[in-house]
Amino acid sequence: SQQGEEDPQALSIQEGENATMNCSYKTSINNLQWYRQNSGRGLVHLILIRSNEREKHSGRLRVTLDTSKKSSSLLITASRAADTASYFCATYFSGSARQLTFGSGTQLTVLP
Amino acid sequence: GAGVSQSPRYKVAKRGQDVALRCDPISGHVSLFWYQQALGQGPEFLTYFQNEAQLDKSGLPSDRFFAERPEGSVSTLKIQRTQQEDSAVYLCASSPDRVVPISGNTIYFGEGSWLTVV
Numbered sequence: 002s003q004q005g006e007e008d009p010q011a012l013s014i015q016e017g018e019n020a021t022m023n024c025s026y027k028t029s030i031n032n033l034q035w036y037r038q039n040s041g042r043g044l045v046h047l048i049l050i051r052s053n054e055r056e057k058h059s060g061r062l063r064v065t066l067d068t069s070k071k072s073s074s075l076l077i078t079a080s081r082a083a084d085t086a087s088y089f090c091a092t093y094f095s096g097s098a099r100q101l102t103f104g105s106g107t108q109l110t111v112l113p
Numbered sequence: 114g115a116g117v118s119q120s121p122r123y124k125v126a127k128r129g130q131d132v133a134l135r136c137d138p139i140s141g142h143v144s145l146f147w148y149q150q151a152l153g154q155g156p157e158f159l160t161y162f163q164n165e166a167q168l169d170k171s172g173l174p175s176d177r178f179f180a181e182r183p184e185g186s187v188s189t190l191k192i193q194r195t196q197q198e199d200s201a202v203y204l205c206a207s208s209p210d211r212v213v214p215i216s217g218n219t220i221y222f223g224e225g226s227w228l229t230v231v
Contacts, residue, residue, distance in 0.1 A: 043117070043204060043222035044156070089155050099169045099212045101146070101220060103155030 007090060007107040015112050020077045022107040024090030025070075031093050033066055034101070035075050038087045047075075047088075080111045115139075117223035119205050125229045126195045134190045134226045138207030146220065147180055147190050148204040156204055162188060163211050195230045202227050 008023045024033070032051045036044040050057045050066045050073065057064045063076040077084055087106045093099075118137040126132050138145050144163055148156035149172075158172040164185035173180070177195075182188040192199055202225040208218045 041224075043224040044206075045222070046219050049219070091155075093212075099146075099161045100158040100172065102158065103148075105153075105155050 007088070007104045009107060010105070011108045011110070013110040013112065014080055016080060016082055018080055020080050020084070020109055020111070022075045022088050022109070024073045024075070024104055026073075026090070026092055026104075027071065030068075033064075033073050034091045035062075035064060035073075036089045036091060036103070038089065038106070040086070044089065077109075080109075082111050082113045085109060085111045117205055117207055117221055119203075119223040119226050121226060122224065123227045123229075125231060128196060128230055129194055130230075131191065131193045132195055132228060134192075134203050134205075134228070136188045136190070136205030136207075136223060138186065138188070138205070139209070139221055140186075142207035142209050142221075143211050144208040144218065144220075145182055145188050146206040146208075147188070148206065149174075150202040150204055150225070152201075159190070159203075161212070192228075195228075197230050200228055200230045 006025050014020050030052055032049055034049045035047045037047055038044045048059045048062055048064050050064050052068055061078045066073045087108050089103045089106045091101050091103045120135045124132055146161050147159040149159055150156040160173055160180045161169040162182040165182050177193045179191045204222055204225045206220045206222045208220045212218055
């Protein structure tokens with residue numbers, strides 16, 4: 002079963018615009034991670050935010066975490082066509098020591 | 114190699130056939146994971162190895178699924194008597210350390226083995 006749910010399921014924007022994706026999860030977590038998956042490829046780790054952190058930046062990526070709402074957001078600024086991919090949030094929730102549990106993903110399309 | 118390598122990349126199996134999927138993790142990585150990803154969905158956990166020990170196999174969907182990592186490096190996922198619902202991408206991932214959920218592990222994924230059962 003999926004622990005997280007991403008919103009929206011699909012997002013289409015113009016190059017240069019910002020893209021925001023949201024993730025909600027159900028149980029308490031230790032940390033939350035975001036991954037990218039290009040079509041037909043494996044997943045690439047983007048960023049990890051710990052449960053005691055509220056915001057984290059990495060290059061054009063900004064992640065926020067609100068544990069009271071059990072939600073996280075991923076913002077990609079100044080998007081590029083190469084950012085076109087599926088984006089997944091993933092968590093180790095407290096009930097599982099080893100199972101990184103993924104959401105269903107947001108398909109981002111950046112139009113040139 | 115530099116990354117996680119999986120083979121075959123594509124496999125078409127007739128229903129009822131047995132298949133074996135191979136994973137070569139990054140050299141020296143302690144942790145190895147198998148995930149199943151259905152079309153349009155996120156990956157779902159199948160099993161976890163720490164070196165040669167299979168510490169968690171709670172995600173394996175049935176006793177037709179079997180995984181091994183006998184020498185703590187290469188791993189094989191075997192699916193017996195394949196069924197159409199087994200059609201999916203099977204992702205292998207590895208991590209240099211044993212899993213520490215509190216601090217988080219960066220997990221490196223292979224590009225997957227695409228299994229189609231006809």
